Amino acid sequence: MQINLTINGAEQSAEVEPRQLLVDYIRSTGNTGTHIGCDTTSCGACTVLVDGTPMKTCTMFAVQANGKTLTTVEGLKQNGELHPIQTAFKEKHGLQCGFCTPGMMLTSAALLEQNPDPSEDDVRWAISGNICRCTGYVNIVKAVQHAGELIREN
Amino acid sequence: MYPPAFNYSAPTSVEEVLATLAKEGEGARVLAGGQSLIPMMKLRLASPSYLVDINDVDGLDYITDVNGHVAIGALVRHNDIVKSELIGSTNHAMTDAAPWIADPIVRNRGTVCGSIAHCDPEGDWNSVMLAARAEVVAQSAAGERVIPIDDFIVDFFTNSLEPGEIVKEVRVPKYTGRGGGAYVKLERKIGDYATVGVATQLELGDDGKIAKAGIAMTAVNSKNTRAAAAEQVLVGETPSDELFREAGNAAAQASEPETNVRGTEEWKREVVSVYTRRGLETALAQAQAQA
Numbered sequence: 341m342q343i344n345l346t347i348n349g350a351e352q353s354a355e356v357e358p359r360q361l362l363v364d365y366i367r368s369t370g371n372t373g374t375h376i377g378c379d380t381t382s383c384g385a386c387t388v389l390v391d392g393t394p395m396k397t398c399t400m401f402a403v404q405a406n407g408k409t410l411t412t413v414e415g416l417k418q419n420g421e422l423h424p425i426q427t428a429f430k431e432k433h434g435l436q437c438g439f440c441t442p443g444m445m446l447t448s449a450a451l452l453e454q455n456p457d458p459s460e461d462d463v464r465w466a467i468s469g470n471i472c473r474c475t476g477y478v479n480i481v482k483a484v485q486h487a488g489e490l491i492r493e494n
Numbered sequence: 495m496y497p498p499a500f501n502y503s504a505p506t507s508v509e510e511v512l513a514t515l516a517k518e519g520e521g522a523r524v525l526a527g528g529q530s531l532i533p534m535m536k537l538r539l540a541s542p543s544y545l546v547d548i549n550d551v552d553g554l555d556y557i558t559d560v561n562g563h564v565a566i567g568a569l570v571r572h573n574d575i576v577k578s579e580l581i582g583s584t585n586h587a588m589t590d591a592a593p594w595i596a597d598p599i600v601r602n603r604g605t606v607c608g609s610i611a612h613c614d615p616e617g618d619w620n621s622v623m624l625a626a627r628a629e630v631v632a633q634s635a636a637g638e639r640v641i642p643i644d645d646f647i648v649d650f651f652t653n654s655l656e657p658g659e660i661v662k663e664v665r666v667p668k669y670t671g672r673g674g675g676a677y678v679k680l681e682r683k684i685g686d687y688a689t690v691g692v693a694t695q696l697e698l699g700d701d702g703k704i705a706k707a708g709i710a711m712t713a714v715n716s717k718n719t720r721a722a723a724a725e726q727v728l729v730g731e732t733p734s735d736e737l738f739r740e741a742g743n744a745a746a747q748a749s750e751p752e753t754n755v756r757g758t759e760e761w762k763r764e765v766v767s768v769y770t771r772r773g774l775e776t777a778l779a780q781a782q783a784q785a
């Protein structure tokens with residue numbers, strides 16, 4: 341089937357089988373920051389913003405993204421500038437191996453869009469669908485709150 | 495993991511959805527949030543030959559107040575319930591349950607009606623719907639029928655839809671008097687299904703006695719189950735700790751939990767009893783707080 345969509349501002353069109361998973365399609369466009377962790381809707385490594393809302397793309401078919409606008413981790417940077425969430429993850433050491441990081445940052449960016457001043461509880465609740473095996477979450481939470489500060493300062 | 499090949503379309507109207515289902519016959523399935531169906535297809539526990547994706551249908555994402563009930567359309571996501579002021583002010587058990595369904599990202603996609611249709615005995619919504627005595631509106635090319643939730647839930651992953659029918663909406667009755675409700679859920683971690691869940695709802699008469707009671711249980715039977723004997727303990731009586739304890743025990747007796755990784759049979763039965771009592775206490779406090 342023919343699909344047309346926008347990924348990080350670039351229009352894409354492709355011929356896909358209905359059973360092609362969205363995550364695999366996204367990765368085939370070179371946006372390999374979108375990871376496959378569990379493949380069972382549990383870990384959130386495959387999270388992408390679909391029309392601004394976080395979705396687990398291992399649990400969507402590519403055909404379902406027809407007509408949609410997607411943002412992957414590669415699309416966070418704008419005009420050569422890191423997104424505040426990226427700056428904050430770097431400054432607060434919000435990652436170790438980095439495998440969960442794209443999903444964490446996209447989920448957090450969507451949270452900050454709604455609430456630029458989240459409490460620790462708000463952050464922990466919002467990222468509870470994203471699993472990190474390395475950090476113990478402490479620095480991730482700090483990074484998200486710091487990104488909120490950066491956004492509020494601007 | 496990949497499912498076997500299937501055909502797919504994403505109609506933009508209910509009429510087209512129904513026509514496609516009628517045409518494709520037995521092998522066709524509705525795809526709503528896909529948060530249960532797609533994992534099952536990937537594990538090859540389900541292999542539909544045709545998916546009719548309803549996500550592009552306009553006007554199915556309503557939550558509206560109509561003649562004594564709240565109507566929830568087929569594309570209302572779990573997270574829409576978390577955010578809904580109308581639900582917040584009319585149904586305490588739904589408000590309790592919504593934030594504990596799956597995880598925040600799954601809640602952005604999964605639908606209430608999809609969960610109801612799925613009839614997973616570990617799913618939360620059907621217990622809430624039983625306690626509220628909700629009705630499911632089924633629609634096919636031939637017309638519409640209204641199915642009480644007790645008749646809709648047949649068994650383990652089995653509903654009473656006929657081929658070609660979809661769940662168009664669920665109707666959740668509003669309290670007729672002073673009412674309250676709760677959903678108390680024990681889960682091991684966010685994203686896991688309930689170890690035990692209990693939905694309760696109470697309505698008080700002018701005399702302060704219990705006029706209506708709803709109690710239903712998650713993950714302790716082969717389907718979400720109404721604790722009818724426990725409800726009977728309550729109706730017509732004056733609320734008291736002793737009465738609620740009795741109702742909790744009756745609910746526990748109606749549960750048939752299995753020992754698994756989430757806990758032993760005996761312990762889960764105890765949880766049913768305690769959670770029923772706690773839910774009733776919360777529901778009562780809410781009902782009494784209303785003028």
Ligand SMILES: Cc1cc2nc3c(=O)[nH]c(=O)nc-3n(C[C@H](O)[C@H](O)[C@H](O)COP(=O)(O)OP(=O)(O)OC[C@H]3O[C@@H](n4cnc5c(N)ncnc54)[C@H](O)[C@@H]3O)c2cc1C
Nearest residue numbers: 524526527528529530531596604605608609611617618661
């Ligand atoms: C990690 C994870 C954790 C979860 N945890 C919980 C939990 O704690 N509690 C809980 O209750 N659920 C949980 N779920 C399941 C989730 O709530 C699903 O969203 C829900 O079970 C199915 O709704 P859906 O819209 O995703 O339906 P789908 O997956 O699209 O469909 C499920 C079934 O219902 C049918 N169907 C869907 N909509 C209709 C309709 N309108 N008419 C007729 N048939 C229809 C489909 O054909 C399919 O057979 C979890 C899921 C995941 C992935």
Ligand code: FES
Nearest residue numbers: 377378379384398
């Ligand atoms: S890969 Fe999609 S949730 Fe883990």
Ligand code: FES
Nearest residue numbers: 436437472473474
């Ligand atoms: S940084 Fe390694 S999984 Fe999160």
